[in-house]
Amino acid sequence: MQPRHTRSALALALLGLGWAGWACRSTPQEPPPPAGRWWKGNTHTHTLWSDGDGAPELVVDRYRERGYDFLVLSDHNLLSRGERWFPIDGADKRLPRARVDELRARFGDAAVEEREIDGQPRMRLKTLEELRARFEAPEKFLLIEGEEVTDSFKGKQVHINALNVADVIAPQKGDSLRAVLERNLAAIAEHGRANGRPVLAHVNHPNFVWSLTWQDLASLAHEHFFEVYNGHPEVHNDGDATRPGTEEMWDLANTLRLRELGLPPLLALASDDSHHYFGDGEKRSNSFRGWICVRSTALDTASLLAAMRAGEFYASTGVELADVRRTRERYVVDIATEPGVTYTTRFTGVLADGGERAIVLAETDADPAVYEPNGAELFVRATVISSLPQPNPAPGDPAQRAWCQPWVPPAR
Ligand SMILES: [Zn+2]
Ligand SMILES: [Zn+2]
Numbered sequence: 516m517q518p519r520h521t522r523s524a525l526a527l528a529l530l531g532l533g534w535a536g537w538a539c540r541s542t543p544q545e546p547p548p549p550a551g552r553w554w555k556g557n558t559h560t561h562t563l564w565s566d567g568d569g570a571p572e573l574v575v576d577r578y579r580e581r582g583y584d585f586l587v588l589s590d591h592n593l594l595s596r597g598e599r600w601f602p603i604d605g606a607d608k609r610l611p612r613a614r615v616d617e618l619r620a621r622f623g624d625a626a627v628e629e630r631e632i633d634g635q636p637r638m639r640l641k642t643l644e645e646l647r648a649r650f651e652a653p654e655k656f657l658l659i660e661g662e663e664v665t666d667s668f669k670g671k672q673v674h675i676n677a678l679n680v681a682d683v684i685a686p687q688k689g690d691s692l693r694a695v696l697e698r699n700l701a702a703i704a705e706h707g708r709a710n711g712r713p714v715l716a717h718v719n720h721p722n723f724v725w726s727l728t729w730q731d732l733a734s735l736a737h738e739h740f741f742e743v744y745n746g747h748p749e750v751h752n753d754g755d756a757t758r759p760g761t762e763e764m765w766d767l768a769n770t771l772r773l774r775e776l777g778l779p780p781l782l783a784l785a786s787d788d789s790h791h792y793f794g795d796g797e798k799r800s801n802s803f804r805g806w807i808c809v810r811s812t813a814l815d816t817a818s819l820l821a822a823m824r825a826g827e828f829y830a831s832t833g834v835e836l837a838d839v840r841r842t843r844e845r846y847v848v849d850i851a852t853e854p855g856v857t858y859t860t861r862f863t864g865v866l867a868d869g870g871e872r873a874i875v876l877a878e879t880d881a882d883p884a885v886y887e888p889n890g891a892e893l894f895v896r897a898t899v900i901s902s903l904p905q906p907n908p909a910p911g912d913p914a915q916r917a918w919c920q921p922w923v924p925p926a927r
Pocket of ligand 2: 559560561663788
């Protein structure tokens, strides 16, 4: 697409620059290219500490070996801290003897501690502190402490990942579904303030047991991140015959937030929610299905979370992007193409005076893909769809994709 619009400097000076400076006014110049590089990470990972079947060191090792730059271990309502002796060959079959032997072979005999307690052989689980000492390397690999704050209301599941916590956060409960959502998000935000650290929360898998509606997502006031893709097989990312998928929910929620609620748009993550590290398949909750890439100048927790707050990240199930830029005049998606693969970029949005539903504003096979807003858009976002299928899909997973964040173009 070629530029279609020319704007006077005066007009530009009067315009707000969309969402990165939400509620801010910007200078008339086009901003410089964002600094930094992309860091790849998964923010939703389970281990033996709660209901995963992988020892923590095995899980961390696999992500690092796969080329991830950062990883959040996010077990249910606990942190990887303290002394915990996990049963070997226990009834739940999550740690058979053969897997302990594999850990010994991989990490050395000295790295695996066993003890018999009341006649039951057990292995001590590695703490996050031990994992950091073993795996972290400056600018190469980072572990962020996390928790999946796991709550519910009358069978509806409210799961929220809290990233960079200082201590465990208890589920807050509440007398309605919305209260449970908001009380947990408020508690996580308050935890960050009280501990003087950046904390970020994302609402997980809204369609898991059909727990959250798009109206629930629209109502989120204390935080604005959610999972548009989750690799667990039971989360219905794509909805069903009567209920919308997470992508449609995202647009519906953002339309309401921007039109009526005065809230910033929801930003979306993809994650694995991995539980199963032995045996792949559609019914398994495996690694490497969904992740985020965050652009920042340094690989440290504060930089990554700040970049996410600024919207400098995209979600992916396989498509890699070289650049995403939302300047004053255009939304540009530059794909890191692979030979022999074709890509379609879809710019989706809602018109300010249009209907409730998002429409495809433009679609292109070009790289970079460029969209120039005409002033009629309430918001615009971009999805890149690859010609490749996901190698180990969860049920209903279509081709590999990347989701870029919604953008509120400057008013015309
Ligand atoms: Zn969950
Ligand atoms: Zn989970």
